[in-house]
Amino acid sequence: MKNYLDVSGHISVEGSKSILNRVLIIASYLTEPIKILNPSNCLDIITMLDNLEKLGVIIDRSEDHWMVKPRKKLKRNAELFINDSGTAYRFLMARTAAISRSKYIITTSEQLKSRPIVPLLEILEQMGSTIVSKGNAKIVNGSNLKGEILDLPADISSQFISAILLIAPSYNNDLELFLNGNIVSRTYIDMTIKIMQDFGVIVDFDGSRIFIQSGQEYNNLNEYYIEPDFSSACYFWALGALSKSAVSTNTIEQSSLQTDFNFLTILKKIGAKIEVKKDVISVCRNKIKGITIDMMDMPDQVPTLAIIALFADTKTIIKNIEHLQYKESNRINALVEELSRIGANVSYNKGALVITPLNKIPGSITLNSHHDHRLVMAFHILKLIFPQISITGSPSVEKSYPDFLKDIKSIKTLKSYYS
DSSP states (O other): OOBOOEEEEEEOOOBOHHHHHHHHHHHTTOSSOEEEESOOOSHHHHHHHHHHHHTTOEEEEOSSEEEEEOOSSOOSEEEEEEOSOHHHHHHHHHHHHTSTTEEEEEEEOTGGGGSOOHHHHHHHHHTTOEEEEETTEEEEEEOOOOOEEEEEEOSSOHHHHHHHHHTGGGOSSOEEEEEESOOTTHHHHHHHHHHHHHTTOOOEEOSSEEEEOTTOOOOOOSEEEOOBOHHHHHHHHHHHHTOSSOEEEEOSOSSOSSGGGGHHHHHHHHTOEEEEOSSEEEEEOSOOOOOEEEOTTOGGGHHHHHHHHTTSSSOEEEESOGGGGGSSSOHHHHHHHHHHHTTOEEEEETTEEEEEOOOSOOOSOEEOOTTOHHHHHHHHHHHHHOTTOEESOGGGGGGTOTTHHHHHHTSEEEEOOBO
């Protein structure tokens, strides 16, 4: 089936929620206000902001920047509600556990009940906190945490590790953390360590062992710039890779803390034309060839790559993605089920997703997004090519990219047909 897609447009994306969530936790430790430039207004970030405010942090929001004003002492009693954000859940669980003589009730949405957190709770309890489960809630009794020598599984979520790292100033003694199993999303751990270093806290990480010397404090900074969210940009880069004309996004970076910036490297391997200028990244089609790729460190873009693979000249094999079953949905099962419904040959075996290119135009199919924002956005690339496709659960994009539906509608279609 030949591709005759031709679209064009430029999208300006907000700041990275991954970076911003880490900076907000660090800001709760500071003693002076900090200006945060290029923030994000997605639901995950609003969830973090709302709960930090319940802890006593003051956050003044304007359109292009926020002022975060920490308290000398955070409130020791509060009821928090975590709305579908796994990052906020894990980061705030660790942050509250590290506040001595405190008691918090942390309630979650129904969706979060299925997201893994037990290994993090066990580590926090080993270090001195007490956490009791009660329905959808966790009752957290915080304490002065001991660092100690600890083991933590690294093959479920890197957020467990980042949560433990970000509360480094709370440890009474040195922390030595040994990571067990294959480390998933290691680049997010590297991101956490780099941001901590920006604020003056040094972490020693050799690949399987993390060491943090006690007594370190975060330095006050006047301001911190949040680089554009390249996870959001990937959907438009992918669209450009399928298009004769270019699709572009904003940037001021030639490299990035964000692992999804490296999606450009994958697109180049597939055969896309990529141009990175001073403030713009442009992507357009050259050829689309199937590849074999390890996506352990870039799990959020597996659905995006799966959509591109449908239009390649040979099959694509996406390896090391077992941990996708622990996301907002079981993304492995969802991709196999939904892409098979449009006539694609998709299978999963032993940690690898195998996608054979489409050989026919799909009919009027409704794809189930399983209320997963990443699936919604990936499926909308397909919908732009095949308008007869419908997608359930589109409002779930509020979680990470509230303007996505508006932005993708702004892409101008010059030509779109397949034969």
